[in-house]
Amino acid sequence: MFRVLFFDSGLGGTSVFSAVKELNPNCSYYYLFDNECFPYGNKDEAFIIKRTDEILEESVRRFSVSLIIVACNTASTVALPKLRDRIKIPIVGVVPAIKPAAIKSKSKIIGLVATPGTIRRAYTNDLIEKFAKDCKVLKIGTTDLVRLCERKMAGKPVTLTEVAEVFGPWLMLKPEERPDSIVLGCTHFPLVKDEIGTLFPDAVLVDSGEAIGRRVRSLISLNQAPSYEEISDGNHAFYTGNLENLSGYENAFKSLGFKDLTAFSLK
Incomplete structure (x- = not known):
């Protein structure tokens, strides 16, 4: 069975998971989130690489996974x-969708919302x-928006006012000065896509989910994809630290088709 591992510091990668699974339904999926060190966006590069x-x-x-998706813009x-030097299986990363956002923009004013680390990184520039x-x-x-997304996925309420506080600098601009194409530069942010769309109804919101799904499909094809008759051994989720609201997270993964949520330790 072809096993695909999603890795993120939190639940943001679930937005990519949905797109990948839709295009590649016959794989087994493993999702591992490093909540012990969440969020990655305020960690230094040496720590992120080692971790x-x-x-x-x-x-x-x-x-025994066949392919890894680093479903975290910061880590990617x-x-x-x-990672590609040390791990000899295909690894797919997620980077800010600057190119499609620029293509879609009519005003040539685009917005990038991401973690502080991704914003300042040379790769992004x-x-x-x-x-x-x-x-x-x-x-x-x-990182505030990342935490709001985690809270929403755990079944806790998130208000439009809280999301609006993050986007205050843009909302203060005149309508013609606001971005008409917004890059969701963290895999968490599609989890509050509806709220962002309400704040910016005339903007196109761009993320990397579908593109990653297509990339995974091509790699699976090159590495002997499972036949449509082959049965998956199920999807499994893991976390690294302690979860304050385990039932909330369990419900979130269950709704995505995962069989269980289990602690993962490096020790």
Whole structure:
């Protein structure tokens, strides 16, 4: 059975999971989130590289996975080269969708909302220089929105007012000065896509989910995809630390088709 591992610091990768599973329904999926060190967006690069390498090497050994999706923009923009050097199975990363956002923008004013680490990283600035040179790019770096997304996935209420506070700098602009294409530069942020769409009804919201799904499909095809008659051994989720509201997280994963939610330890 072809096993795909999703890795993130939290539940943001579930937004990518849905798109990948829709295009690749016959795989078994494992989802591992490093809530013990959540969020990654305010951690230094050396820590992120070491942490992701340790967890993913152990995951490959323990679960015999065939492909890894680093479903975290922060980890992807920092650790992918090192991970690919050390782990000899296909690894797919998630990076801000600057190119499609620039293509979709009519006003040539695009917005990028991401974690502070992703916003300041040279990799992100290189994407902007390469694909959005003709655009004005407004940026918001936030871990508050990440936490709101986690809260929502755990079954706790999130208000539009709370989301609006994150986007205050853009909402204060005149309508014609606001972005008409917004990059959701963290896999968490599609989880509050409806709220962001309410705040910016005239903007196109762009994320990487569908593109990652297509990329995974091509890699699975190259690596002997399961036949449509082959039965999956189920989807399994794991967490690294302690969860304050375990039942809330269990319900979230159950709704996505996961059989269980189990603690994962490196020790």
